[in-house]
Amino acid sequence: MGQASTTSILRLRAGFLVLAALAFVSVSAGRWTATLFSLGWGWAALIGVVIALLVALIVTRLDRLAYFGIAAIITLFGAYTAYDFARGPVDWSQGWAFALALVPGVLLALAFWDFRHIVREVRLWLNSRS
Template sequence: MARISGRSMVRLRAGFLVLAALSYLSFVAGRWTAALFSLGFLWAAAIGILVALLLALAASRLDRVAYLIIAAIVTLFGAFTAYDFARGPIDFSQGTATVLAFIAALLLAAAFWDFANLLREFRAWAASRAEAPR
């Protein structure tokens, strides 16, 4: 039976952060694409799910420099989207929109950092399993 360590709860919370960031990015991409082509809600959901799968697959195969560049671009895009939404449809003040965009950028950056750590831990675990005698 596997023993649950003290880090497992921290890892579980960090996993939720990665899931929240992936959901946010998929929602934005699905909604934007569906609105661009005048598609309905179900198409937006399908596009969002496809984007989530493609993002996870692509991010798991990148080297470190490419991953950091893409993470920075996506984080900036997410912050801009949050700022634009807060200023446009919601009509928040510039200061409030900036704070919300900063929070979105922090959450996305933390999620990318954690996803990189999860991949590193998974690869180390898989390598140790491959080298272990049977």
């Protein structure tokens, strides 16, 4: 009894992780850019949406090595941002700051991993439709 290979276009786990990572990156970048140019929250939201669209467009077109290189850089930047925030304004100990930095680091790494797989599955699904 052979098992039919089907590709599901809906993957709730990957969708939530990708959405959380994209929101983290776009909100951070939009807020930072708007603050840099003394713009309001509306501009920050618009910049965040544009950045989210650009990130999604660019990431889907990368080869494997470039994708994982960029994913590693963004993951490390996200973890460092959390660590720096915990050490600076919050004034947590080094151990607690490192533990906090693991949360966005692990979530971003998992999101990038799942995003790569969901893009592959969507391509397989689209190719099977033709």
